[in-house]
Amino acid sequence: MNTSTSRTGLTVSADVLAGAAATAARFAPSILNTQPWRWRVHPDQLELFAEPRRHLRVTDPDGRLLILSCGTVLHHACLTLAAQGWAAQVIRTPSMSATAPLAVLHGFEPATVAPVTRQQEQAMRTRHTDRRPVSDQPIAPPVLRAITACAPGAVRLQILTAEQVLELAAAVSRADAMRGQDPLARGELNYWTSRPVTEGIGLPPQVLPDRPAQTTVAGRGFGHAGTLPTGPGHDRSATYALLYGHSDDPTGWLQAGETLSAIWLAATAMNVSVLPLSDVVAVPGTREALRRMLKPFDHPYLALRLGIADPMPGAPPRTPRLPAAHLVEALPPNVSCREERR
Numbered sequence: 346m347n348t349s350t351s352r353t354g355l356t357v358s359a360d361v362l363a364g365a366a367a368t369a370a371r372f373a374p375s376i377l378n379t380q381p382w383r384w385r386v387h388p389d390q391l392e393l394f395a396e397p398r399r400h401l402r403v404t405d406p407d408g409r410l411l412i413l414s415c416g417t418v419l420h421h422a423c424l425t426l427a428a429q430g431w432a433a434q435v436i437r438t439p440s441m442s443a444t445a446p447l448a449v450l451h452g453f454e455p456a457t458v459a460p461v462t463r464q465q466e467q468a469m470r471t472r473h474t475d476r477r478p479v480s481d482q483p484i485a486p487p488v489l490r491a492i493t494a495c496a497p498g499a500v501r502l503q504i505l506t507a508e509q510v511l512e513l514a515a516a517v518s519r520a521d522a523m524r525g526q527d528p529l530a531r532g533e534l535n536y537w538t539s540r541p542v543t544e545g546i547g548l549p550p551q552v553l554p555d556r557p558a559q560t561t562v563a564g565r566g567f568g569h570a571g572t573l574p575t576g577p578g579h580d581r582s583a584t585y586a587l588l589y590g591h592s593d594d595p596t597g598w599l600q601a602g603e604t605l606s607a608i609w610l611a612a613t614a615m616n617v618s619v620l621p622l623s624d625v626v627a628v629p630g631t632r633e634a635l636r637r638m639l640k641p642f643d644h645p646y647l648a649l650r651l652g653i654a655d656p657m658p659g660a661p662p663r664t665p666r667l668p669a670a671h672l673v674e675a676l677p678p679n680v681s682c683r684e685e686r687r
């Protein structure tokens with residue numbers, strides 16, 4: 346078993362690193378469930394790469410949603426290690442390169458496991474995307490404040506006013522119409538929403554609503570109906586928010602993904618459902634409309650619907666995942682990182 350010695354003399358094993366990478370890959374959310382990441386396990390570090398074979402080249406040409414997705418898996422891996430008593434240092438060098446890592450976890454040190462870490466790790470195992478309308482119960486202000494507090498730094502969460510929600514609704518339907526007119530975009534969406542469950546990628550019909558929900562802000566149009574009963578609800582009690590920050594580049598997108606993960610897990614622990622609305626940000630024209638809701642120099646990363654999950658039965662099944670062997674590559678123990686990079 347390979348080990349890496351910390352300042353305290355305690356060691357993390359490569360098996361623990363590989364396990365954390367696999368756990369993160371199993372639970373992290375990603376755009377259209379593309380799982381656009383790859384982990385490489387070294388004896389003393391974990392490298393995270395973007396996976397170009399699962400990049401949505403038509404609808405996400407700059408890779409913003411790909412890198413956002415990689416940010417969620419990075420946060421999930423750090424959380425998994427923290428829940429096992431290991432704090433990691435993270436070097437972030439995000440780019441769309443398939444050969445240079447987006448991030449490297451190293452310098453593992455033993456750390457006390459905080460109760461909130463345990464709670465978030467539990468939430469990681471139950472979190473899922475629910476595209477059905479949320480309940481009529483509004484989110485209590487202290488809960489909303491606790492969720493907003495998960496984005497205190499370079500990436501922040503702005504709760505939208507009633508007027509801004511109407512602007513968001515208009516922008517979402519414009520983005521949807523533009524996608525609908527683009528045959529290449531339709532083809533890409535159709536590919537990722539018609540994979541058999543056994544492939545472990547994309548969205549199977551079981552997680553897609555059987556008809557559009559009665560909502561002010563429409564959910565993403567998938568081009569065809571699924572089999573998930575939508576139910577009678579209306580999103581009238583939902584809260585809408587923008588995740589935003591200063592830099593519209595891979596560094597900002599990776600941080601946004603990490604923050605999205607932190608928000609989503611905290612929300613899950615408080616029974617709040619989170620639904621990302623990403624097309625409205627991926628389409629340049631409507632992204633600009635969202636930008637006007639923010640202060641000058643800020644950029645939107647994602648729109649989010651937040652709401653108390655509807656207690657009605659029929660929650661969507663888990664979206665499938667690729668086997669860990671596809672996503673986690675372990676190097677033989679005698680290959681050092683330096684040798685391997687040559």
Ligand SMILES: Cc1cc2nc3c(=O)[nH]c(=O)nc-3n(C[C@H](O)[C@H](O)[C@H](O)COP(=O)(O)O)c2cc1C
Pocket residue numbers: 372373374375376377378410413414417472473474475476547548564565620621622623624663664
């Ligand atoms: C960056 C990002 C963008 C997403 N955009 C959307 C979206 O626009 N509409 C939607 O219904 N789900 C969206 N999702 C949710 C994913 O489809 C979902 O995470 C994925 O299918 C895995 O399912 P799970 O979250 O249930 O594990 C997004 C997720 C991420 C991380």
